[in-house]
Amino acid sequence: MTAINNKAKLFSLCMVLFIDAIGSGLILPILPELFFNPEYGLLQGYAFHNTNVIYGITLAVFPLASLFGKYLFGALSDHVGRKKTIIAGLSIILLSYLLSIIAIMIDSIPLFILARFITGFGAGTYTAVYAMIADMSKTIERKMTNFKWPALATVLGFIVGPILGGASGIAHGQLSLVIPFAIGFILTLLNIFKAKASLEENVVVQGSHHFSPLFFFKESYHYLLSIKNKKLIKYLLGSYLVFQFAIGLYIQSISLYLSEYCHFTTNQIGFFYVVMGGAILLNTLVIQKRIQDRSSPLEITTNISLVGIVVFGILEISRLLLEDNIMITFIVSFVVYILLNVSVSVYTALLSEHTSSSEQGRIISLSGQAYSLTWFLASLFIGVPRANDFLLLICITFLFLSLLFIRKLQ
Structure with missing residues (x-):
């Protein structure tokens, strides 16, 4: 029974990384269209046309936020527990997808950049994921085996992300830019429910009031x-x-x-x-x-x-x-x-x-x-x-x- 529970837990943890990787990759195919399309891109109606600068900033905020998220989520998981930290990180990513959709619908570049920053911060959850996998792996051999799967999940997410981004081609206009983020929102919401149902806290927390x-x-x-x-x-x-x-x-x-x-x-x-x-x-x-x-x-x-x-x-x-x-x-x-x-x-x-x-x-x-x-x-x-x-x-x-x-x- 324990082996079955561990497999279900490992699957849920891999799904967390899968969603993180999708978040990193889904925006890549649509970014040029998002900024450079003169009819329905985010720069429509703006007097500022140095799109390369905005493009660079939009890319930059994701790793910048991840820089802080990785460290804070790792520390937080030791103090309030792995499960709570993972669910909190997924909830942050869920919010970022919603903000991305709103930003596109109202043509707001600042809101879209903020949404990408929030996505990057939430992606730092991977430190808590790896910590939980280490907690459930009792031997070095088991750790080596278990760590293969999250790596593979990340790779698959990186493949699926651009596919979802490219799926925007099935629609036209503003809707084509919204589709990838709507898909990401749905997947993340399902992932939160899955994590709540299958993950169990298996580490003694150090006391959240000292964090x-x-x-x-x-x-x-x-x-x-x-x-x-x-x-x-x-x-x-x-x-x-x-x-x-x-x-x-x-x-x-x-x-x-x-x-x-x-x-x-x-x-x-x-x-x-x-x-x-x-x-x-x-x-x-x-x-x-x-x-x-x-x-x-x-x-x-x-x-x-x-x-x-x-x-x-x-x-x-x-x-x-x-x-x-x-x-x-x-x-x-x-x-x-x-x-x-x-x-x-x-x-x-x-x-x-x-x-x-x-x-x-x-x-x-x-x-x-x-x-x-x-x-x-x-x-x-x-x-x-x-x-x-x-x-x-x-x-x-x-x-x-x-x-x-x-x-x-x-």
Whole structure:
């Protein structure tokens, strides 16, 4: 009976991550249409036409909010319990979908940006999800088995999200922009009911009346200061930060590039992200294990930066000589998504391996915050006018910096 309950609980927890991933991906195919359509986009009737800046801000608020949400939800789950924290996070995401729909219906850019910020904050719930999975896994073997499924759920959510975003093509006008968020709202509502019914609190809380967000931010700040004296951790984080900036800059700019330069429709952009989700799925199930069998983690960090430099170089040359070659863009993007998936696991594993058991939670939370921070900064850069003209060269430069950090460890 316990095994059955654990399976039901694991399914519900995976659904939480599935919905989070959908929230990240569903907006990507419709963002160009949302801002650049002159008939029913959010900028209709606005005198301000620097849409690239608004586009960058809209992308930026999600990882910015996630930066705070990941840490606060992790701390909150230790003090009020995992289940309450997860349901609270889902409720926040539910509210964000509703606000997104209202923002589109009333043509409010500020409200839409606020809604994306709230979505990003709610997505930080994943820290409580992983904590609950760890709580229910009694052995290291069981943890390794159980952690496969939330990773797969995230990948599937990333595939489904762009499909839902591309589904807006079945309607016309303002309704086409509302459909993805309405679907997300319904799925999240069902997820809340499922979580309430199947999840049980299995951790002794530390007392919610002692919880202070200010205390945890101060503690996090002092921990960051202590890292400067830990050479290996410092250089690993430095390498991870610049690597993620390069990858995040490219990935967050690609839908705008496909829309403006390749004239992709919303459905075509949705198909692109489905293919990229397939890259992550292929890496999760096949490629990464083979890479790990052949190379050490430190060698993998070097190799993924080198591969990134090569593929970005190929894409830059192809754009100069062949203009906008769609096939090369698809192939390079496919490789980049694999590099992204590999980098998260290998850098997290390295940071965890060289951190004491008493600081595991902190370092894993810190790696997640580093990911959110770099994607936030990268998305702001996308708003810079004519950024696409030299974007690939910047990606290559930051990957070289990542290699320099790794060389300091060898």
